[in-house]
Amino acid sequence: MYPQLLAHIRRYVDLTSDEEKSLCEKMELLKLKKKTFLLEPGKLCKGNYFVLTGLVRQYIITKKLSEQIIAFGLESWWIADQESLFNKQPATCYIQTLEPSEVLFLNESNREILFKEIPKLEKYFRLMMQKSFVAMQRRVGFMLNQNDEERYHFFAKAYPDFMQRVPQYMLASYLGFTPQFLSRLRAKKT
């Protein structure tokens, strides 16, 4: 059983103990070293990953051959290439651990079985998608409406622990500016 996953689900829907058991049996526990790839471009994304411990990043390689971070996965976050999953097409991004991590993998065909057995899980995953969509839409809003410095300060205030945990150059990539610019911003504060 995976109490952390069950606690997360319980925030949105109630499962019976049989349903909890059935769900946990479908999850695959992955114990991963730092820098392990869960997904690479060209491969099919086969399901969703739930981060138990550690830290995961999702990124693309831009045409300028630099890494561009699309999303991070922290404890109790789901991560996947939703486009690859939805359209059953090859992934366009990497998903990689940044720290030694424990991750639960839910294969898409197992998820379909679970949806039939436990229809309430549709609601849970609908709400997870809605939450992810809101986060992504806010990001678009920030990119269009905030300059680099404002974006940095907003993020630093909203996610202080996260700012400490993620390597500087990755944070810069996520926020969409150069590591040099980030260093200058940090220097200003001290």
Added chain:
Amino acid sequence: MYPQLLAHIRRYVDLTSDEEKSLCEKMELLKLKKKTFLLEPGKLCKGNYFVLTGLVRQYIITKKLSEQIIAFGLESWWIADQESLFNKQPATCYIQTLEPSEVLFLNESNREILFKEIPKLEKYFRLMMQKSFVAMQRRVGFMLNQNDEERYHFFAKAYPDFMQRVPQYMLASYLGFTPQFLSRLRAKKT
């Protein structure tokens, strides 16, 4: 009954004729003039809108007091302020018709009733959210990985009809550049 909505749902889940009837009874048909506001900042977004005919835009006013378009709603697209809906907090955006439009409104409390009566609709709305998330994530990818000209050409190729229908300055706003830049791009082509 609203055959256009039912045809859209049928692409994802099968409903019985009783379920279809029950669903349609919960929808409210709005016949709207051009430039009607469906939502304004500060008000609570009370549900989801399904566009039958016409065209709708979702936009914010930036700190520089210009309009920034977040999304468009075309025929058979759903549109709402998901953040306002999800967190039950005041909306931060406008939703407004750009053409005379017919729109179906599904109040959130009616949607909750429908989810209890017809659990299959959870799947439908989960897939709609996943689709919207994918579109929004692609948009972030484009913003980070394409210059203005590439973004324009991608969009022109992917959505030719749409490009014709939307006023120039709104298209520029959506793509994140100035109307002047868009005029120069178009002039280049002829």
